[in-house]
Amino acid sequence: MFLLSFYSYDFGASEKSLKEVVVSSKGNSVPFSYMKVYLYKRSGFIVFNDRWGDKWNVLWPQNSIIPKIGSYASFYGVCVSDGYINKVQNIIYHKGYTLKLYISIMTLVILIILFFKNFELSPHGFNRRIL
Amino acid sequence: MPDAATHILIQIMFNKLIWIKKIAPYSLFGAIAPDFAKGLNRIISPDWDWVFYPMHSPFYMLFFFYAISMLFHKSERSSFILGSLLGMGIHLFLDILQTNISGSYYMPLFPFSFKTISLGLINTETSLFFLPLTILIVLLTYFLKEYIGKKI
Numbered sequence: 001m002f003l004l005s006f007y008s009y010d011f012g013a014s015e016k017s018l019k020e021v022v023v024s025s026k027g028n029s030v031p032f033s034y035m036k037v038y039l040y041k042r043s044g045f046i047v048f049n050d051r052w053g054d055k056w057n058v059l060w061p062q063n064s065i066i067p068k069i070g071s072y073a074s075f076y077g078v079c080v081s082d083g084y085i086n087k088v089q090n091i092i093y094h095k096g097y098t099l100k101l102y103i104s105i106m107t108l109v110i111l112i113i114l115f116f117k118n119f120e121l122s123p124h125g126f127n128r129r130i131l
Numbered sequence: 132m133p134d135a136a137t138h139i140l141i142q143i144m145f146n147k148l149i150w151i152k153k154i155a156p157y158s159l160f161g162a163i164a165p166d167f168a169k170g171l172n173r174i175i176s177p178d179w180d181w182v183f184y185p186m187h188s189p190f191y192m193l194f195f196f197y198a199i200s201m202l203f204h205k206s207e208r209s210s211f212i213l214g215s216l217l218g219m220g221i222h223l224f225l226d227i228l229q230t231n232i233s234g235s236y237y238m239p240l241f242p243f244s245f246k247t248i249s250l251g252l253i254n255t256e257t258s259l260f261f262l263p264l265t266i267l268i269v270l271l272t273y274f275l276k277e278y279i280g281k282k283i
Contacts, residue, residue: 001195001198004190004194004241004242005185008182008184008241008242015177015178015181033231051177052177074232076232092255096259097256100256100259103134103262104134104136104163106136107134107135107136107163108135111159115156118156125202125204125205126202126203126204126207127204
């Protein structure tokens with residue numbers, strides 16, 4: 001199992017960061033996934049953070065909903081100059097991204113409680129409780 | 132990924148429909164197991180994410196469930212592995228239905244291939260929007276199977 005994880009990690013080490021992908025895109029449209037809204041600028045730009053911690057100034061389309069600070073969005077865009085993104089399209093607003101995490105934690109807690117209600121630890125490992 | 136509640140609810144419905152009994156509790160574990168490391172990708176470097184991406188591969192998870200099964204009594208181990216793999220399979224099916232704008236990291240064929248699969252049929256947060264409806268459908272299925280099924 002650890003060998004398989006290492007094999008995957010080794011493959012992932014060759015994955016380019018978003019910055020490298022954008023540099024090699026040469027003006028083509030690039031997918032920006034799960035970008036976190038950092039701040040708004042008066043000029044119509046929104047500053048996003050990517051997973052690698054790099055910041056991107058994105059010219060947000062005027063007819064599109066402006067995502068809240070701290071929320072996540074995915075979209076396609078074209079890099080016009082270093083760190084500046086234009087021609088944004090195919091926007092996905094990840095509404096409830098944080099709520100999803102809380103619901104998942106709650107579900108996990110309920111499952112753990114149910115597990116210990118129905119299983120008991122014997123010297124031979126976990127076994128079903130005889131009701 | 133759909134939220135864990137949706138994964139669990141769909142698994143409960145599946146278990147009820149095909150009348151799985153012995154492996155049912157383990158299938159619930161399998162239904163959420165692939166996402167155990169998901170929370171970590173918010174705090175660790177994206178490079179380390181690759182350590183956990185194989186958790187959406189049945190081959191990798193077979194080893195994972197085998198390792199966890201050692202915590203159980205001998206008589207429960209095969210049921211645990213079988214149930215967990217079933218839950219994991221349904222989890223994977225739901226995950227690959229989603230839209231991922233830059234492609235997903237779901238690699239069902241790992242370690243034989245790093246090919247990622249994403250069918251793009253539903254948005255990633257759609258499951259939250261439909262959660263109340265999912266709960267209703269599961270309750271309805273439960274009711275129909277428990278009460279009407281018995282009368283017939």
